[in-house]
Amino acid sequence: VESTGASLKVVPAKIDDFQIQFDKFEEMITAKTKAIIVNSPNNPSGVVYSEETIKKLAEVLNAKSKEYNHPIFLISDEPYREIAYGVDVPYLPKYYDNTIVCYSYSKSFSLPGERIGYIVVPDEVADFGKVYGAIAGAARVLTHVNAPSLFQLVIARCAGKESDMSTYEKNGKLLYNGLIEAGFKCVKPQGAFYLFPQSLEPDDYAFCKRAQKYDLLLVPGSDFGCPGHFRASYCIKTETIEKSLPLFKKLAEEYKK
Incomplete structure (x- = not known):
């Protein structure tokens, strides 16, 4: 992020439940805001964003995108998606069109350190072709393009199977x-x-x-x-x-x- 000349801002969470503190969140969004990053289930709190939180998040981002006349992308970091205890983990693209999902098998298959996963860019995302191309280009420039071939074979064989959590x-x-x-x-x-x-x-x-x-x-x-x-x-x-x-x-x- 910083290599592009942009900066990261931390939005305070509500300390009693670590859901989004929306009054602070709305204040921090400006005409320069390009994307929001969320992580649920969350590291470090272990909290899952509720459907109510996700719906409110989508509502705010839709309103702000309209106000500033440009899309604000929602980047959903989801390596812990399968590690949830008796609660549903909302799938964000169902609630907000301009959502990009980042997924890693390193947590769901208990392979810490093996950074192998995928990025989902739904067709509904604004400027789909440019966004998809930018992600592919960034992967090459930042040398993230190829996971070791052994683990590509491991994931191909194990994808779709459930781990014991x-x-x-x-x-x-x-x-x-x-x-x-x-x-x-x-x-x-x-x-x-x-x-x-x-x-x-x-x-x-x-x-x-x-x-x-x-x-x-x-x-x-x-x-x-x-x-x-x-x-x-x-x-x-x-x-x-x-x-x-x-x-x-x-x-x-x-x-x-």
Whole structure:
């Protein structure tokens, strides 16, 4: 984005449920806005955007596109689409025509690091030919054009099959319940494999540094544009999470002294 002379702006989420904070969102859209990027199920919060949120998002973007007389594209980043726990994940092109979908098999097939996937440019997208050509050209210029041939064969054989996501769901419940019991505040995850609790002090970097004393490796929320939080990943062995829960309790007790 920055190589084109553009800039990225972070839209604040509602802290109580991490849905879009629409008053702030509408204020930040200007005549220069070209695209909006969303990620649902979300990294780092584990939240899935509700159908109500998606409908409101489409309504706002349609109105703003009309107001500024140019399309505002919606880029839907969906590597966690299949990792959802008892909730529906709305498919955004059904709600907004100018949606481009980016998908990766690295999460749905539990192949972290293997960046192989696809981009969907529906026929309904404004200037379809130019957009499709620009994406193809960018892939070549940025050297993203060919995944290793072995994994192309793997994906061709596995596409359409379902992976067992029950371990992620089990791990998420275990970690969430353990952190709540230890006194943390956290939105319950609906998908992906992350928790995003509030840190126990305003400085999330300092909090994550202190957590390292207990071998807890956490990511500061400030790195995601949301200070005062931290990300904990649970795409690990269940026994590792079980061992971590007493350590989270010890960490929390430090803040009660």
